[in-house]
Structure formats: structure tokens, C-alpha cells
Amino acid sequence: MRHLQTSDKKNKTKPKVTLKQAFKTIIWPRRKLVLLGLILIIIRSLAGFVLPLQSKVLLDKVVPGKDYSQLYTLIAIVVTAILVQAITSFLLTKVLSIQAQYLISELRAQVQKKVLSLPISFFDNTKSGALVSRIMSDVDGVKNLIGTGLVQLVGGSFTAILTLIILLRMNVWMTLSTFIPLSIFGIIALKSFKHIRPIFRARGKINAQVKGRLTETLAGVRVIKAFNAEDQESKVFEKGVNDIFINVKKSLTATAIMTSSSTFLIGLATAGIMGIGGHYMMQGEITPGDFLKFTMLLAFMVAPIVQMSNIGSQLTEALAGLDRTEELMNMAAEEDDVNRNILLEEFKGEIEFKDVSFEYEAGKPVLHNIDFKAASGSVIALVGSSGSGKSTIAGLSATFLNPKSGQITIDGKDLSKVKLKSFRQHLGVVLQDEFLFEGTIRENILFPRPDATEAQLKAAVNAAYVNEFTDRFEEGLETLIGERGVKLSGGQRQRIAIARAILADPKIIILDEATSNLDTESEALIQKSLAELTKNRTTIVIAHRLSTIRKADQILVIENGKIAERGNHDELIASQGRYFDLYTYQAKI
Template sequence: MADKKVSILKAFKTIIWPRRNLVFIGLLLIVISKAASFVAPMSLRYLMDDIIPNKDLPFLKLLIGIVILAIMIQAVTSFLLTKILSVQAQYMISELRAQVQHKILALPIRFFDNTKSGELVSRIMTDVEGVRNLIGTGLVQLVGGTITAIVALILLLNISVTMTLFTLIPLAIFAVVALKAFKIIRPIFRNRGKINAEVTGRLTETLGGIRVIKGFNAEIQEHDVFKEGVHRLYQNVKKSLTATAVMTSSSTFLLGVATTGIMGIGGYKIMNDQLTLGEFLEFTFLLGLMVAPIVQMSNIGSQLSEALAGLDRTEELMNMTEEENPEERTITIEKIKGDIEFKDVSFAYEEEKEVLHNITFSVPSGSVVALVGSSGSGKSTIAGLAASFLNPDSGVITVDGNDLSRVSLSSYRKHLGVVLQDDFLFEGTIRENILFPRPNATEEQLVEAVKAAYVNEFTDRFEDGLNTLIGERGIKLSGGQRQRIAIARAILADPRVLILDEATSNLDTESEGLIQQSLAALTKGRTTFVIAHRLSTIRKADQILVIEDGLIAETGTHDELIAKEGRYFNLFTYQARI
């Protein structure tokens, strides 16, 4: 229960209180609406006991006019409630989604390595939706309903204490049942968000990997996995529906008992002239006004439980540590030369499973360092550390003498360019993808980058040229074409530090020849880390590091390492034979 109180209090402070003016207007409107709803039942006493027996036509006309006015007030306040609060709730949802997405983008790479993108989509789009029940009509109806029930109770006691007390017994039992049900429902809703995120994540992966699925004839396998996830979601929903059904059925039964009792007690009192017919009808309608909000509260309670469960999950994300910590990263780099040094750097993705062991090397400004070695040796990890995507567990990486762990990431990454093996292209045009790092670049700068990466070699053949749509992840292009666009993007960014991770791996021999020329232009004067399996692509590197099992096995130029006839010599001669 303590956890729930904290969540409600936090929700009140962060979401409701900053919008207290709107909530107050909502409460005022609902009070007016509920006050107007008492007019019709209270007029029944006068209709049955005074107007009809006395055949008072002028009073009847006045009464009908008052009731119509009350109905109009209810209609107008209902419209304004939806207009003001529901619209504000939707605005809040859009704002929260933007905040959560902004927070997620600020989280470190490690977080994304361990979380499915589809799951994150679900958390951004679905978890915050329950806010509409906090700032929207749900909360206001809860408060308004409570006020209505209290006023109705006072009026009922005024008519008949005996009949009122009799109705309170089943209502008290219903309240106990509802509270028990809410305790069960909230964890169910919280778990539902988690299951929904997992199912959405798997579905996103399935759609993204459709070629692999079809290529291995695995449609049925994927269908079964998704079906199992959907079934878990169904089981979760079934539990919440069962709890809700218990509340609904118990309310129906207990209210039926109360109504039957009122008929008996009321009929007896009328026969003994202790109650008029008008008072009995007024009591019956006022009882409806008292009971309706209490029953409605069970539904609103479920909505608020769902809202708080979603906010709990959102809060988890919002409390995560961002990679850019302004208290630790106090150094801002305006201009950099590009001298990078690794000093005794160790790194592990999992505890006690080090990938790099006390790596030490330096890359002078404007030089090219090539990282070679077998798969899993630690090459990409070194590149990830140099790109500031990862932080060393021990040791120091410096840029121009500044400890990279203390440098503002945004100021460093302004000078960083990355071309990856499976470089990501966005759905849209070739032009938009190349302009991605510098949307405001001139047409002249764009054309220069296009020519330098030999993108024009294939775009000139396309009907729409640079405005050709490339599909999701550039699916309509060949691997070599996608790679050249990625290189053009890096050229346009004009970085001081460049990371090329298997940048030529997707190229055919002809494309590779063209790209080698563009890469020579790209790397000139820039500090460059090159990871390549094809050793022919790195012969001109200023320094080659042979990485084996997280250690630097050899270092030197191509000619020096060939002369040593060590690990590099073996790798190079083996590839030459192939």
C-alpha cells in the first residue's frame, strides 16, 4: 500500500497540481452538473404531493421549466468538461510521450543493446495513455461522484433514516469487495504493460526480419511465438476482467437487495401514513443518485489503477541514469585536433568477462589506425570506446589530453563521424539520408559529398536521382549503394574523428575500388579508426593494431608487420591465397 500512496502522491504533485486551475474548473463544472441533477428527483415530491392533488397548472408549468433548465445545464457542463479536460488530457499524453522519447534517446548504448526496440515503442506510446484518467474526466468524476453521493446521503437521511441506514449495509459490503479487487487489479495492469511491450517488441523484430523468416521457412515458428505472447496477454486481461466482473456482479446483487428492501420498507411506511408517495419517489431517485457514483467509482478506480501502473513503468524509465551527466562531464570541446590515447583501458559487457585487458596505444591527430583480428577479439569494442558509445571499466581514454569520460558528449560528438558495417538508413529519399547530419548544408556541399562517395555513379541512373525513395532501412538499394550513401553522409558531416567499422564489407570489387578513393579523401587530415576484415583495404594505414583476445598482439605499419612474419603476416598471406 505504501508504494501505491507514493505513486498517487507523485502523480498529484507532478501531473495534477501543475494543472490545478484546469482541474478546479473541471470540479466546478461537475459540481454545477451534479447540483442540476438533483432538480428532477426533488421535483417529484412537489409533483406527486402538491401539484397533482391540487391540480395546480401554473406550478406545473414552472416546475417543468425548472427541470428543462437543469437538463440544459447538465448538457452544457458535460460538453465543457469533455472540451476542457479530455482535450487537456490528450495534450498531456503527447507531452509525456515526447518527454519519455527524449529520455530514452539520452540513455547509454548499453541500454539499447539489452532492450527490444518494439518494447520501447510500446513504453513510449502505450504506458502514458492512462494519464487521461488522471487529468481527464476520470479523476474529476471520482471527486464529483463523491460530492454527489454525500449530498444525496444527507437528503436521504432527511426523508427516512431507517430506509437510508438499510441501504448503507449492502453499499458497505460492496465497498469492501471493491477495495479487495483494486489490490488485485493494479499488479495485473502493471504486468500487462510489460507483456504488451514484449509482444510488441517481438512483432517489430518479426516484421523487420521478414526476409530471414521467409528464407528459412520459419513463418509457422514465428506465428507460434507471437501466438504464445498474445495468449499471455489474454490471460492477463482475463484476470482483470474477472476482478471487474466480481465487482459488477456484486454491485448488481447488493443493489438489488437494497432496492427490494426499500420497496418493502417504503410500502409499509406509505400504508401507515409515515411516508407520502412523493417522498417515496424522491427517495428512490435520490438513492439512484447516491448509488450511481459509487458503482461508477469501481470503473473509474480500475482506470486510475491502470493509469498509475503505466506511470510506475514510465517513472522507471525517467529515473534511469542518462549517459550525459553534466555534473561529471564538465569539459566542453569547441575545437579538437584529434589526438586520441588509450591508457590501460579494460572493458567488460558482463561482470568478470573482460573483452579488453589493459589496452594502451595512441593515435596522433590526422592519422589512420587500423584494427585487425579475428571476430570477437575486441576491435568493435575499441571503436565503440573511441566513439564514446561505451565507457571503460578501468583506465583512461583521452582526446587532446582531456579525459573522455569528463568531456561533454554533445560537444565531442559534434566532431565525430561514424560509418558502420550495417549502416542505418532512414525511410525517405537518398538526399534526406545524406543531409541527416547537416540538414542546413548547401546544395554545393551536398553535391561534393555525393561525388566524393561516388553516389552519383548510381543516382544518375535513377529517374528521381537524389530524390529517389529508398524504402525502410534502404531496402530498395544494394549493399554497396547503401554503404556509399553512409560514406557520403560522413563526408558531409566533416568530422575530426572518424570511425569506419567494416565500411567496405558490403561492396563488390568495382564498388570497393571507387570507395577506396572516396575513403582516402574522407580520412585525409582526420583521426580515423578503421576496422576491416579485408586487409587489402588498410595497407596505407599509419598504424595497424592486431587485436587478439582483448590484447594488442602486434603493432606497426603494413610493411613492418609483414617483415615480422607474425600474426598479421599469417592473416594477410591467408587472405591473399583466398
């Protein structure tokens, strides 16, 4: 989807999509289909004129003349017209409604692709449930632009104008008696739409917030039950759905004003027609057939105006959804950074931090002047107390974060100027709370390389000792693990994550306390597989159990965002500093 250009240059984060912009970007590229839809609408409308026109013939000619031959002809004409209406209605659904649903699926795919291209910081500040709502719900109203909504509005307007011309030619005063109150209703409706659009936009935000919280609630149901917090979560959700109710109530009130206005004004118009029409019939100026023809044709003019409240609300909701979608599509993707123009060709994997500082919030630094070099193929271990900045260093190394000051280089090149895909294709990450997708064990291991051979898969499975437990499962690697691997133990999930990293065959490995969830037996198995995984690969290890990093080439002791000590295991033990204290404390436990 080409971005809808907002006219509000000062407020790029809250674009307001106009119908003209939506027409240009969504409707115009599909103009042939929309034109075909308009033609079908016009044919259906013209076929609808047959019944009121033939009604005059029936009352003024056929019945008085008792002409059965003409009666049969008239019935055949009416039935044919009804058949044409039925066929065109079916074709409208095939042409426009199905195309609208295809467009929705296309837009959802593009919005999801855009969301995945956004930086990690965006996801840190946005609920996943809210994003699901924006991807799935915000584009749903587009069906009213490319589908029946807009086409019905245009087609209905054509019918109303044509009907107005016919009615004026029949009787000017009878027509004016209806046209004036209907015009007043049209003015009321237009003003109401300006009031409704912000309500629909706010509804999208509220829906996203409520769905976001609901997603978190369902994902954390074990924690909720463990703390007996069901009532508390229910109250939070009740407040959210009540906010939705209040929003809907506002829109229904505005719609009710339009509906009530239409009922009253059309009632006045009907009374006027009865009075003026009755007068003209009693004066002999029009026949009963003329009056029936007039009243039936009047419905063709009134219907689009009455439908305006419904169609207008649909179009308003569609534009409000496009507002939010465009706001998302205008966000800068990671790869949009023009400064990132370096492609890594001969990749060695040497990482160096040069005087790097970082802060999540302005004025609250997390890292201070970090300096270290990880040579290609070396193992760098980060140790320290919780909150000291170890995971932040790992995040910077993986390009999930960007330093506030200083420089990180990869093979001597400034990492902030390297194309991210060029770097990340050589990167493997195993986290403490590793994420597994719902599906089978095989699918999760194959995730980084879906086209891997069976031999490569088996090698990764054996290297991470996944076969140690899958051989006991009836379905083996085809075992379903449930959402986020809920059917597996922590150690089993961790070994699957390590197998996934082994299969990816990266040049750089980041292990964020990758053995913390393992029992002693599993840890012994994993240590063997990690030794194979880190061979000839640059490795950054965040270690919780210091016994696992004794063979690291360099150990960095991080305290309060600074490197307090550095050296290998033997050197740090000999210096009897902070590392010595941590190591001897753990040895006693």
C-alpha cells in the same frame, strides 16, 4: 515532468507511485483546469437534482390540482436543467479530456527524450519494441488522472454526499437500508483495487515483451521466410498473447467480483426500500411523490459507488503505468555523470589508449591492456579475426562503451571525464550494417546537418559517389528508400552512409568495415571518397579487406583481445607475422 518521488528508498528500480504523489506532480500544476472541471461536474450534478425534485411536485401538486400553468413551468425548468447538463458535459470534454490527451503527448515526448539519453548498454539489453510500448502505452492511463476518471470520482463523491444528506433528512430508516449494503460494497472494492494494481503492472511488462518480439518478427521477416519459420514465430506470438489473456482474465475476475457484489447488495437495498417505502406510504407518512423523489435521488448516491469499480480500475491502471514510467525516468542518463565536466574547446582529435581492458560480462575479459596512440589526422587500422575485439575498440573510441580499467584520452584529457556532447559533435561513424531511416535519400544524407546548403549536400553526394546511382533514379535524391533502406543494394546504402559522414564534417572518423558490403567497382569508387573523407581527420578503420588499408599510418593486428602486431603495411609484410599471413591469404582468394 518532474519525477514522482518514490517512498521506497530501498527499491529505486521499482518505484510505486501513490495517488498523492501523482496529484502533486501531475494534477496540482494543472489545478486551475482541474478546479474548473470540478466546478462543471458540480454544476452538472446540481442540474441533475432538478428532475427528481420536480417529480415530487408533479405527482403531489400539479397532477392532483390539474394545474397546466405550473406543468408548463415545471417542463421548462426540467428542459433547462437538461440543457445545462449537456453544455457542462461538452465543456468537460473540451477542458479535461483534450488537456489529458495533450499531457499524454507531452509525457511521451519527455519519456522518448529520456530514453535517447540513456547509455548504449541499456539498448543492448532492451528490446526496441518493448521501449516503444513503454513510451506509447505506459503514459496512456494518465488521461484517467487529469481527465474524466479522477474528476468524476471526486465530483461523484460530492454528489453522493449531498444526496445522502437530503435522503437522511427525508427518511433516516429508508436511507440506512441502502447505505449499509453500499458501505459493504465500498470495502470490498477497496480491497480488490490492492489486488488489481500488481496485475496491471504485470500486464504492462507482458505487453512490452510481446510488442518487442512482434517488432523483431516484422523487421526480420526475410530471415523468417528464408528459413520457413513462420509457424515457429506464430507459436511464440500465440504464447505471448495467451499470457496477456491470462493477465486480463485475472483482472476481469476481480472486477467481476466487484460488479456481482454491487448487483447483489444494491438489489438488497432496493428490496429494503420497497418494503420500508411501501410501509410508510400505506401508513400515510410519505406521499407517492416523496417515494419517487427518494428513489430517483438514491440513484445519485448509488451511481458513484457502482462506478467506483470502473473508475478505480482506471486509476489503478494509470498508477501502474506511472510506476513503469517513473522507473524509466529514474535511470541515470549518460550526461548525468557528475565526473563528466570537461568541455573540449580547441579540438585536435588525438586519441590515446593507455593500458585499456574491457569486459561485457564480469570475469570474461574481451580486451587486455590495449596501448596505442592515434595522432591528430592519422589513420589507424584494426585488423584481425572475427571476435578478436576490433569492434570493441571502436565502441570505446566512440564512447559507446567505457573501459573496465586503463584510460582513454582525447587531446590529453581523460575521455571518461569529458562531456559526451562536447566530444560527439566532432565524431562521425560509418558502420558495417549502416542504419538508414525510412524516407528519401536526401533526408538520410542531411540527417547530421539538416540546415546544410544545397552546395554542401551536392559536395557530399559527389564525394561519396552517391550521384553515380541517384542520377539513374527517376526521383534522384528524392527517391524513397523504404524501411532501413530495403529498396537499395548494400553498396548503395553504404555510400549514402559515407555521404552522411562527409556532410557531418567530423574531426574523428570511425569506419567499421565500411567497404565490406561493396562490389569491386563500388569499392574502387568508395576508396577515392574515403581518401577525401579521412584527409586531416583522425580515423580508426576496422578493415575486412586488407587491400583497403595499405596507406594507413599504423596497423594494429588484434588477436584474442590483445595487440599482436603493429606497424605500417610495409613493415608488417616484411616481418612475415600474422598480418603477412592474413594479407597473403586474401591475395590468393
